[in-house]
Structure formats: structure tokens, C-alpha cells
Amino acid sequence: MTALSLKNVNKSFGDIHVLKDINIEVEEGEFVVFVGPSGCGKSTLLRVIAGLEDATSGEIHIAGNQVNLTPPSKRGIAMVFQSYALYPHLNVRGNMTLALKQEGQPKAVIAERVQKAANMLDLGPYLDRYPSELSGGQRQRVAIGRAIVREPKLFLFDEPLSNLDAALRMNTRIEIANLHSQLGASMIYVTHDQTEAMTLADKIVVLRDGRVEQIGSPMELYNNPANQFVAGFLGAPSMNFFPAELLGAGGERTMGIRPEDLFIAEDGPLSVQVRHVEHLGGDTNVIARLDGHQITARLFGQHQVAEGENLRLGFKPESTYAFDREGQRLR
Amino acid sequence: MNKARSNPLNSVMMHGALILYTLIALFPVFVILINSFKTRKAIFREPLALPDADSFSTIGYETVMKQGDFLLYFQNSMIVTVASIFFVLLFGAMAAYALSEYRFRGNMLMGLYLALGIMIPIRIGTVAILEMMVATGLVNTLWALILVYTAQGLPLAVFILSEFMRQVSDDLKNAGRIDGLSEYTIFFRLVLPLVRPAMATVAVFNMIPIWNDLWFPLILAPAEETKTLTLGSQVFIGQFVTDWNAVLSALSMAILPVLILYVIFSRQLIRGITSGAVK
Ligand SMILES: Nc1ncnc2c1ncn2[C@@H]1O[C@H](COP(=O)(O)OP(=O)(O)OP(=O)(O)O)[C@@H](O)[C@H]1O
Ligand SMILES: [Mg+2]
Numbered sequence: 001m002t003a004l005s006l007k008n009v010n011k012s013f014g015d016i017h018v019l020k021d022i023n024i025e026v027e028e029g030e031f032v033v034f035v036g037p038s039g040c041g042k043s044t045l046l047r048v049i050a051g052l053e054d055a056t057s058g059e060i061h062i063a064g065n066q067v068n069l070t071p072p073s074k075r076g077i078a079m080v081f082q083s084y085a086l087y088p089h090l091n092v093r094g095n096m097t098l099a100l101k102q103e104g105q106p107k108a109v110i111a112e113r114v115q116k117a118a119n120m121l122d123l124g125p126y127l128d129r130y131p132s133e134l135s136g137g138q139r140q141r142v143a144i145g146r147a148i149v150r151e152p153k154l155f156l157f158d159e160p161l162s163n164l165d166a167a168l169r170m171n172t173r174i175e176i177a178n179l180h181s182q183l184g185a186s187m188i189y190v191t192h193d194q195t196e197a198m199t200l201a202d203k204i205v206v207l208r209d210g211r212v213e214q215i216g217s218p219m220e221l222y223n224n225p226a227n228q229f230v231a232g233f234l235g236a237p238s239m240n241f242f243p244a245e246l247l248g249a250g251g252e253r254t255m256g257i258r259p260e261d262l263f264i265a266e267d268g269p270l271s272v273q274v275r276h277v278e279h280l281g282g283d284t285n286v287i288a289r290l291d292g293h294q295i296t297a298r299l300f301g302q303h304q305v306a307e308g309e310n311l312r313l314g315f316k317p318e319s320t321y322a323f324d325r326e327g328q329r330l331r
Numbered sequence: 332m333n334k335a336r337s338n339p340l341n342s343v344m345m346h347g348a349l350i351l352y353t354l355i356a357l358f359p360v361f362v363i364l365i366n367s368f369k370t371r372k373a374i375f376r377e378p379l380a381l382p383d384a385d386s387f388s389t390i391g392y393e394t395v396m397k398q399g400d401f402l403l404y405f406q407n408s409m410i411v412t413v414a415s416i417f418f419v420l421l422f423g424a425m426a427a428y429a430l431s432e433y434r435f436r437g438n439m440l441m442g443l444y445l446a447l448g449i450m451i452p453i454r455i456g457t458v459a460i461l462e463m464m465v466a467t468g469l470v471n472t473l474w475a476l477i478l479v480y481t482a483q484g485l486p487l488a489v490f491i492l493s494e495f496m497r498q499v500s501d502d503l504k505n506a507g508r509i510d511g512l513s514e515y516t517i518f519f520r521l522v523l524p525l526v527r528p529a530m531a532t533v534a535v536f537n538m539i540p541i542w543n544d545l546w547f548p549l550i551l552a553p554a555e556e557t558k559t560l561t562l563g564s565q566v567f568i569g570q571f572v573t574d575w576n577a578v579l580s581a582l583s584m585a586i587l588p589v590l591i592l593y594v595i596f597s598r599q600l601i602r603g604i605t606s607g608a609v610k
Contacts (some may be wrong), residue, residue, distance in 0.1 A: 052505050074513030085502035089524055099510035146506075 003028045003062060003154055003186035004049065009039075009058030010130035011048055011210075017046050018169035020210045022058070024153075026188065026203075031180050033197040034190045036207035042190045045207070046156050047187065050079050063153050073102070079156040082163065084139045086131040086146075093127045096146050100225070110149075117148040120179070137168045144176070148183070155187040161196065173199065184214075194234050206230050231256050237285060242293040244322065246270075253330060257320035259285070259298035265314030270295070274309045286311070333601070360586060363468070367391050367579035381578055384542075391576030394567075396448050398577065404563035405558065409588055411559060412475055412541050415480035416534050422481070423488025423533065424526070428518050431496040432504070442493065448486030453479065454546060464551055471554040480545050484537040495529040496522060530600040538596070542589050 006289040016042045026032050034042045047053045049060060051072035059066050061224060067075050078099075086095050093114060098112045118124045122140045131139055145299055147155055155331045157176070161169045177200055180187055192199055197204050198218045205211040206221065206229070214226040218234075225231035231239045237259045244253040247269060248308035262270075272288035279302065286305055298311055305311065322330040365381055366374050373386030380386070395401055430442045453460075460479060461470075469475040499522050507517040523530070548562040565580040567574040 030567070047505070050505075052508060072505075072509045077509070079506070080503035081506060082503045083500055087506075087508040089520070102511035135387060145511075229584060245403065289591050327487075 001027055002026065002061070003030065003063060004061075004188070005199070007059040007063045009045075009048060009060065010056045011044055011053065012056045018092070018210050019048065020057075022210075022212055024205055024212065024215065026186055028186055029184050031187045031189065031200055031202045032205060033081075033201035033203070034188065034205045034207055035194060036199040036213075037191060037233075038192060041210040042192070042207055043158055044210075046079070046188065046190050049154075050156055051075050057092050073099070076153040077156055077160065078150045078152040078154075080140075080143050080147050080160045081287050082159040084131070084143045084163075086139060086142055088131055091128050091130050092134070092142050092145075095131070095142055095176075096149050099146070099150050100207060113149045113151070114145075116119070117145040118180070120148065121145050121175075136164055137172065140164060140172060144179070151185075152263075153185065153256045155185055157187065159191055160189075161191075162193075176200065194212050194236060198234065204234075206233060225329065227329055228254060228256065228323040231277045231321055231323075235260075237296045237298060239321070240293075240295045241286050241289060241323075242295065246291055246293070252325050254325075254327075256323060257319060258299040259296040260300075261319035262295075262297035262313045263299065263313055263315070264297075264303070266314040268314030270313040270315075272311050272313055274305055274307055276306060276309060288313075313314055347469050352361055363579055363586075366524070367576070367583040369576075370574055373480045374579075388576070391574075391578075391580030392584075394574060394577040395580045398566060399558075399563055399585075400558075401563060401581070403559045404558050405492045405588070406558060407473060408542060408560040408585075411480065411591070413539060414473075414477045415484065415541050416537055418477065418481040419484035419488050419537055420530055420534060423485050424487045424492050424523060424530065425518070426485070427492035427496050428522060431493045444487075445489045446486055448482075449490060453483045457546070457550060461550055469551075471552050471557050473552065473557055475551040475558070476557075479551065480499070480537075482534075484541075487536065488533045491524060492529055493534055495526045499525050503594045527599055532609075534596045535593060538592055539589060541587075 002025050004024070006022050006024045009019060009022040010017070022045060024032075031138065034045065036042055042276075044053065046206050048055050049075065051067065051070060055068065062075055082224065085096065093184055096114050096117060097110050098329070099326055100113065114127070115116065121144060123145055125144070126134060131142070134142065140163070143160070160176070160219060164172060173196060175186075176189075180200075181298060189196070189200060190300040201218055205222055206217055208229055214221060214230045216224075221234050222229055225234070228241065235258055238254045239258050240262075241254050243255050244251060244255045247255060270290055272290045274286055274288045275294075278285040278287070281302070282300070284299045284301070284303045284305065286296050286299060286303075288297065288311065295313075324330055340443065364379065366378060369380075369390075370384045370388040370390065373380070373382070373388075382388075426445060430438060430445070462476045464470045469478070472480040494581070503521055503525075504517055506522050512520070543560050543561055548557075548559045552558070553562065560581070564578060564585070567577040567581065574577075
């Protein structure tokens with residue numbers, strides 16, 4: 001059964017058309033990540049799914065039922081917000097139990113679910129503390145706990161890690177992945193961080209200006225991007241683009257090569273001048289100029305390359321991508 | 332602690348300025364208080380001297396207690412002030428929430444319309460208000476005053492509170508909606524506590540003009556049983572003779588309740604600022 005299906009969903013704020021004809025299916029138990037640049041409508045889409053905004057047109061089905069007119073609390077969803085949004089006047093236990101009390105669940109059930117969630121997230125010692133007495137990471141876990149206790153059919157996460165520092169972000173990311181496998185519930189996760197998208201997702205939805213650009217598994221999108229935008233958005237450092245003439249090929253095409261597919265070759269077809277070198281230990285990133293275009297090469301291992309040096313780079317012909325003037329992929 | 336504040340010289344200067352200001356602000360109150368405990372002669376001979384064995388007298392307070400029903404005036408003032416502030420805060424906050432939270436046609440216009448009252452003094456409409464009160468039979472009731480003061484306080488309340496409510500995190504309200512809280516619960520339990528400093532500000536701004544007002548009590552409720560304290564004290568101020576002992580004693584007693592209300596609200600103000608925020 002599909003956990004969520006969106007059919008031709010549109011959303012406008014007055015004259016501003018924010019979401020344009022969105023069609024998405026989420027299977028049960030699937031982890032779906034919405035990615036896209038800032039302002040592309042990810043949060044708006046999530047809020048439409050949650051029922052916090054009404055769709056201007058289109059249908060929203062959750063677990064088979066159309067929910068366009070259902071209030072957020074009855075949709076069988078739980079949401080985790082970027083700013084945590086904990087109730088400042090309630091302690092951790094109060095924050096986690098509020099929704100259950102509103103539903104009128106019996107006391108025993110509430111106590112059991114809180115216990116379970118607290119164990120899962122290591123929140124046991126903090127149940128009687130107030131949000132202002134917790135660290136950022138703990139607050140985020142409480143926010144996740146508040147979602148878990150409701151046992152929703154669908155979890156919605158809106159950039160839950162963006163307020164955490166790098167180390168904590170990685171730990172919490174792993175925690176969310178574990179949670180997904182333990183609970184087996186469907187999850188929708190919004191981020192503009194492509195590492196989070198690649199590592200967590202069963203399926204990635206790439207959005208741009210309120211439109212779905214491509215839907216697929218992380219490797220599908222990486223290996224087989226439908227257009228220049230998706231190709232450039234996924235993968236770090238991002239794909240190099242330059243006009244095909246530079247390779248001697250004709251036509252008004254744009255060529256794309258991933259930095260990791262480039263290597264130093266004495267007789268390589270690309271003659272570049274090195275501008276900057278980043279030594280990462282395992283990899284070396286070389287940023288260079290190719291006839292006025294910037295090109296990045298990610299070389300495996302450690303290389304001694306000097307700034308200003310002239311290099312020749314090579315690549316395998318099958319690792320190139322071609323795009324037409326509108327950015328559509330040419331195959 | 333930042334550098335400027337831990338520097339002892341800065342600290343001394345800052346405290347000096349604050350103490351000077353406090354002295355200036357409290358001086359009139361102090362003069363009223365000491366003179367209310369002096370005989371009439373002593374008041375005029377040495378207005379700044381403290382009452383001593385010779386000049387001490389409670390004649391003012393005795394006059395006040397004999398003249399008219401001061402306790403009742405007290406009670407009237409208290410009821411009018413507290414009820415007016417309550418309604419100003421309740422309706423002001425609700426209107427402000429509607430304006431800041433919901434998108435509807437004419438939202439902007441409605442906000443401007445509600446704020447218009449800040450620039451137009453309500454006393455301009457006194458005649459019309461009096462006619463209206465006569466027509467509804469509210470003359471010489473406390474309700475007449477409460478309604479007028481509520482109307483007088485609302486524009487500023489809506490203006491200040493809607494500005495503050497716009498800053499309350501949307502995520503928090505949305506979390507409440509997802510958890511199944513009603514709009515009323517979200518308003519009363521989540522939003523109001525977070526704008527408590529603003530509410531206290533509005534309350535303090537409104538309280539003192541209401542407490543001190545003479546105009547509307549004189550026009551709308553001059554009857555003996557609805558007199559407010561300010562109006563009641565006027566009997567001691569005559570065109571030719573003024574009973575200064577009584578006036579000063581009445582004023583001293585009038586200060587007390589406002590002081591108590593002020594302390595209550597300013598506590599709220601501080602607590603609101605320091606309570607745990609969203610992030
Ligand atoms: N209430 C609103 N009224 C008018 N426009 C809005 C409203 N909410 C969002 N928008 C517009 O909709 C667009 C999408 O906003 P949204 O918050 O969904 O972006 P996002 O993809 O979540 O971005 P970010 O990654 O920065 O969070 C933006 O251009 C924004 O200006
Ligand atoms: Mg967003």
C-alpha cells in the first residue's frame with residue numbers, strides 16, 4: 001500500500017505559485033528525502049502534506065485515504081521541526097505526552113510509549129527537565145521522541161539537523177537511520193544537504209522552483225541524472241560543466257564530467273592550469289582553469305601538485321554526460 | 332559579562348546616573364508622603380522638613396476617613412482599573428493574534444483601522460459617548476468607565492501585541508496543531524506566555540492614565556456610589572480653600588495600589604524575558 005500519494009498538487013500564496021504540479025508516491029516503510037536549493041518549496045510541500053497549509057489544487061492521500069480536508073492532528077502524521085519547537089512551559093515528559101493526552105489515550109499506554117521512546121533515544125535521565133535546560137542535541141532528540149510516541153503512519157522531518165554541529169549531525173543522522181529500520185514507518189525528510197540525502201534515502205525527490213526535477217534512488221540519480229540541474233546538485237564536489245567545443249565535439253552541447261572521473265594523464269585531452277589545491281589526506285582536490293571555465297578534479301590518494309602548474313587531465317569517454325541548451329540530458 | 336559592564340568606573344557612573352534619576356523621580360512622592368503626616372502650619376512653614384513630635388499629625392487621614400466613603404472610592408478605582416486592563420489585554424491579544432496569525436482579505440486594512448485610535452484622543456468623542464451611555468442607561472455605573480477605558484486602551488495594545496506575536500515561532504504553533512491542540516489552546520497556552528513581557532508593558536502603559544483619570548469619572552459616573560478615588564479627592568480642593576492635609580493624605584493612599592499593581596506587572600515583565608525560549 002502507498003503511505004502517501006500526491007496527485008497534481010499545486011500551492012499558491014496569492015500570486016506566487018510555489019508548488020507546481022507535484023506528483024509523488026511514497027511506499028510503506030520507505031525513507032524519502034526531498035532535496036533542493038533554498039526557497040524551492042520543500043518546507044511548503046511538507047506543510048501541505050501535514051495539513052498546515054491547504055493545497056490550492058490536487059489530491060493528497062495518506063494510507064489510502066484522501067486527507068485534503070482532514071486537520072493535521074487526524075492525518076496520522078508526526079512532524080519534527082528545524083527549530084525543535086518544544087513547548088517551553090512543559091518538561092520533556094509533558095512535551096512527549098501532550099498529543100497522546102489530546103487523543104485521550106489511557107494513562108498506561110502513554111506511560112509505556114514514553115518509556116519506550118525514552119529508551120530508544122537515551123532520554124531517560126532528562127524526562128523531568130525543561131527544554132531550556134537541555135543542549136541542542138538533546139532538544140532535537142526530544143523533538144524526535146515527541147514524534148515517535150504518537151506512532152504515526154508517516155514521519156515528516158523538516159531539516160531536523162541543520163541547527164546541530166557537524167559531529168552531532170553525523171551521530172543524529174545515524175540515529176535517524178536506525179530509528180527508521182527499528183520502527184519500519186514511512187518517513188519523509190527534507191534537507192538541502194546532499195550528503196544527508198544520499199546517505200539516508202531509499203528514494204530522493206529533487207525539487208527546483210516548486211517542480212519535481214527527478215525521482216529515484218540515490219545511485220540512480222547519481223549515475224543517471226535526467227538533467228544538468230540534478231547532475232550538478234548531487235555529488236560533492238559537484239559535476240564539472242563546459243561547452244563541448246572544448247573537446248573538439250560539435251553542436252551546442254554542454255559536457256559534464258564528475259570530478260572523481262578525472263585523472264592525470266600525460267596525453268589527456270584537457271589541458272588545464274592549476275589554481276588551487278586542497279589536500280584532504282585520502283583525496284586531493286585540484287581546482288583548475290580550462291579555457292576560462294573552472295574545473296575540479298578529485299584525485300584519489302595524495303598528489304604533489306603546485307599552484308600555477310600546467311596539467312593534462314584525462315577521462316573515460318563513458319563517464320561523460322551531455323546536455324542540450326535547456327539542460328536536458330542527451331543520451 | 333562584557334567589558335564595559337565589568338569596568339568599575341563605568342559601573343560607578345552607571346549606578347550614579349540611575350540613583351540620581353531614582354531620586355528625582357521619587358522626590359515628589361516623598362514630599363507628598365512626609366507632608367501628609369504634618370499639621371497644616373508645618374506644611375506651609377517647612378514643606379521639606381520631616382514630621383517631628385511637634386508637627387506630626389494624622390488630621391489629614393482622619394478628615395479623609397470621615398469625608399465620604401473613601402474605602403468605596405478605593406474599591407471603585409480598583410475595579411475599574413483592573414477590569415479595564417483585563418479586557419484590554421484579553422481583546423487586544425485576541426485581535427492581535429488574529430491579525431498576525433491568519434491570512435484573510437483586508438487583514439492590513441483591519442490592522443490600520445484598529446491602530447488608528449492611537450492617534451485620535453478618545454476625549455474628542457466625549458459628547459457622543461455620553462449620549463450613548465445615557466441611551467443605554469449605563470450612566471453612573473462602573474461599566475461605563477470600564478467600557479470607555481477598554482476602548483481607549485485597545486489600539487495601542489493591538490499595535491504592540493501584534494508586532495510581538497509575529498515573532499512567536501510558527502513551528503511552535505504548528506507543532507501544537509499537529510498535536511491536536513485547538514486554536515484557543517494554542518493562543519492561551521503557547522502564544523500568550525511567550526508575549527508576556529509585551530502584555531506587561533501594555534498593562535503598565537494603560538494602568539496609570541486610567542487610575543489617574545478625572546475626566547470620564549466626572550462626566551460618566553459622578554454619583555456617590557461610583558466615584559473613583561481621583562474624583563473623590565476633588566472634594567478637598569475648593570475654589571477658595573483647599574484642605575491640603577486631606578489632599579495629601581488621599582494622594583498618599585492612592586499611590587499604594589498602583590504601586591502594588593506595578594510591582595506585579597514588572598515581575599511578569601522580567602520573568603517573561605528570562606523564561607526559556609524556543610531554541
Ligand atoms: N506564507 C507565505 N507567503 C508567501 N510566500 C511564501 C510563504 N511561505 C513560503 N513562501 C515562498 O515560497 C517559497 C518556498 O518556501 P519554502 O519555505 O518552502 O522553501 P524551502 O525549500 O523550505 O527553503 P529552505 O531550504 O530555505 O527552508 C519561497 O520563495 C517563499 O518565499
Ligand atoms: Mg525550509
